[in-house]
Amino acid sequence: MRVDSAVNIDDLRELARARLPSVVFDYLEGGAEDEVTRRANREAFLRYAFVPSVATGHVDIDLSTNLFGDPVAVPWIVGPTGLNGVFRRDADLSLARAARAEGAVYAHATAANVPLESAATAAGECRWFQFYPWGGRAAWAALIGRAQAAGYRALILTVDSLVPGNRERDRRHGFAHQLRVTPGFALDALRHPRWLADVGLRGMPRMENLAVDGRERASAGELASYARRERHPEFRWEDVARLRELWHGPLLIKGVLSADDARRAVAIGAEGVVVSNHGGRQLDGAIATLLALPSIVQAIGASATVVVDGGFRRGSDLVKALALGADAVILGRAPLYGVAAGGEAGARRALEILRDETRRVLALLGCPDVRSLSPSILRRVDPASGIEPVDP
Numbered sequence: 001m002r003v004d005s006a007v008n009i010d011d012l013r014e015l016a017r018a019r020l021p022s023v024v025f026d027y028l029e030g031g032a033e034d035e036v037t038r039r040a041n042r043e044a045f046l047r048y049a050f051v052p053s054v055a056t057g058h059v060d061i062d063l064s065t066n067l068f069g070d071p072v073a074v075p076w077i078v079g080p081t082g083l084n085g086v087f088r089r090d091a092d093l094s095l096a097r098a099a100r101a102e103g104a105v106y107a108h109a110t111a112a113n114v115p116l117e118s119a120a121t122a123a124g125e126c127r128w129f130q131f132y133p134w135g136g137r138a139a140w141a142a143l144i145g146r147a148q149a150a151g152y153r154a155l156i157l158t159v160d161s162l163v164p165g166n167r168e169r170d171r172r173h174g175f176a177h178q179l180r181v182t183p184g185f186a187l188d189a190l191r192h193p194r195w196l197a198d199v200g201l202r203g204m205p206r207m208e209n210l211a212v213d214g215r216e217r218a219s220a221g222e223l224a225s226y227a228r229r230e231r232h233p234e235f236r237w238e239d240v241a242r243l244r245e246l247w248h249g250p251l252l253i254k255g256v257l258s259a260d261d262a263r264r265a266v267a268i269g270a271e272g273v274v275v276s277n278h279g280g281r282q283l284d285g286a287i288a289t290l291l292a293l294p295s296i297v298q299a300i301g302a303s304a305t306v307v308v309d310g311g312f313r314r315g316s317d318l319v320k321a322l323a324l325g326a327d328a329v330i331l332g333r334a335p336l337y338g339v340a341a342g343g344e345a346g347a348r349r350a351l352e353i354l355r356d357e358t359r360r361v362l363a364l365l366g367c368p369d370v371r372s373l374s375p376s377i378l379r380r381v382d383p384a385s386g387i388e389p390v391d392p
């Protein structure tokens with residue numbers, strides 16, 4: 001199957017699985033420990049059923065919205081995900097171009113394999129930069145200054161990864177920002193010749209945004225030890241306040257799961273939060289993001305931007321989160337499956353699928369646009385049956 005005949009995101013996932021050695025696919029797919037949270041993100045969508053309005057005559061569905069004053073064609077954001085170069089050499093640029101073509105926001109990661117300046121040229125006007133507070137304060141100021149100069153509109157500060165997640169698939173494979181070449185891995189790589197030629201034989205991609213220990217660009221191995229050393233687990237809200245002063249644009253705090261933390265983020269001057277558990281890759285057992293969303297919308301939704309991510313693979317998933325009050329959704333693995341399977345065309349196919357599914361769901365619901373979505377189109381149901389109503 002080729003990417004253009006993929007009917008849904010799961011088809012792209014299967015194509016990605018076929019193209020990648022299992023070490024690499026597991027890095028893309030895996031979560032922390034028992035992967036309870038990774039699965040819970042998906043299962044949470046089953047807790048809501050749609051209650052459509054019929055015969056409304058809405059056929060021209062409008063997905064456009066506005067994020068921090070910028071018009072966007074669709075309320076979703078591609079990425080941020082680090083180490084994309086391990087899927088395909090030019091994956092960051094392909095994702096940026098696909099987002100631009102679809103009118104979506106592109107979010108470039110600190111741990112990307114393409115310099116933020118090159119990604120800025122590939123992405124459209126609406127580009128955001130994801131920031132990890134690694135290194136010392138001088139390193140923070142330098143990286144934030146570069147992102148600002150390259151015209152990134154918003155900064156996403158990720159705060160759920162101050163301690164690395166316990167990703168057991170990666171530990172078993174010996175994968176820690178570098179590939180351990182065991183006989184098993186070598187055999188697996190040989191069975192995936194397209195990946196081997198594109199990535200494997202050229203060595204691990206470098207972390208192009210980070211200068212480590214005075215060297216221009218960090219190799220993945222250098223970065224792994226640097227990140228372990230420089231992660232700053234002692235990072236606190238006072239440091240968020242310092243970053244707030246450094247960044248002169250909208251600031252989103254990513255990794256928020258409670259209404260209290262959302263209020264604290266806004267009180268410190270952030271324009272919004274990303275309700276996220278890092279796709280289940282950090283704290284296993286953390287609440288599913290769709291279930292955390294309503295209380296956070298209630299706490300800050302009237303005055304701040306609420307973005308959510310975790311497990312979005314269908315247009316109907318996107319519609320549920322938007323109906324619950326999210327302003328936009330971050331897509332993590334869905335476009336990664338696409339780019340791993342088929343480069344830029346694959347990433348575009350992922351976005352096309354989600355766009356078409358969302359349009360169809362809105363038409364079937366009798367909703368003309370994403371702005372008119374509200375919780376009234378949803379009913380809480382027992383996830384086991386998928387249809388039995390439960391009390392709100």
Ligand SMILES: Cc1cc2nc3c(=O)[nH]c(=O)nc-3n(C[C@H](O)[C@H](O)[C@H](O)COP(=O)(O)O)c2cc1C
Pocket residue numbers: 027028029041079080081082083109110111130158254276277278279280281309310311312330331332333334
């Ligand atoms: C392979 C991979 C790498 C990621 N790298 C980063 C990163 O560098 N920074 C970050 O803030 N989030 C990172 N994330 C988390 C995503 O931004 C997002 O929160 C998550 O993938 C959403 O869940 P989903 O993959 O189920 O859509 C990564 C996720 C994946 C799958």
